Amino acid sequence: MKKAPFLFGLTLATAVAVPAMADLPTSPTAGHANVDALLGYGFKDGFDFALGARGGYTLPMNVYIGGTLIYFFGKSQSTPIGDVGGSVLSIGVEGGYDFYVNPVVIRPYLGLGPDFLMANCPSGFTCNGDTKFAAWLGGAVFYPFNENWFAGADMRVHIVSDATNFQLFANGGYQF
Numbered sequence: 001m002k003k004a005p006f007l008f009g010l011t012l013a014t015a016v017a018v019p020a021m022a023d024l025p026t027s028p029t030a031g032h033a034n035v036d037a038l039l040g041y042g043f044k045d046g047f048d049f050a051l052g053a054r055g056g057y058t059l060p061m062n063v064y065i066g067g068t069l070i071y072f073f074g075k076s077q078s079t080p081i082g083d084v085g086g087s088v089l090s091i092g093v094e095g096g097y098d099f100y101v102n103p104v105v106i107r108p109y110l111g112l113g114p115d116f117l118m119a120n121c122p123s124g125f126t127c128n129g130d131t132k133f134a135a136w137l138g139g140a141v142f143y144p145f146n147e148n149w150f151a152g153a154d155m156r157v158h159i160v161s162d163a164t165n166f167q168l169f170a171n172g173g174y175q176f
Helices: 003-022
Strands: 032-044 047-058 063-072 076-079 082-097 099-101 104-120 130-144 149-160 163-175
Touching: 032 063, 032 149, 047 082, 047 163, 063 104, 082 130, 104 149, 130 163
Parallel strands: none
Antiparallel strands: 032 047, 032 163, 047 063, 063 082, 076 082, 082 104, 099 104, 104 130, 130 149, 149 163
């Protein structure tokens, strides 16, 4: 009995949403591949200053598929045995949707992939790294300067099994 209202609501929402999505303007990124550089910061230990790259393709229906590679430099601390620190390499696939709100493109996205935690120990000592699965929910805003070049900002919530981290990035790139 309770399924009927749910199915009715789902049918009504689909009937309203599908034609509305068909009326959305095509993004200038649609049908193009892109590469961009990321410069940012994560607000959690180990996820500090970062450099990265993103690449992907936006399908003609504004659906984005791609991936990122970001290196977080981390911090080191002085200890009686020497400097000890760590860094993180985050690699993953991303999927999202490009909304064109003239003059910018807004892309909400979801990403998944491994985080490689690397420990840096003083010479003579052994440190073990670790690999953890991560997921991130984010959004990017791109301002196209012309048909090929763009710049923007990116923010995401990066979730690892034992930590959540907010990250901000500036980005710039080229689409072809």
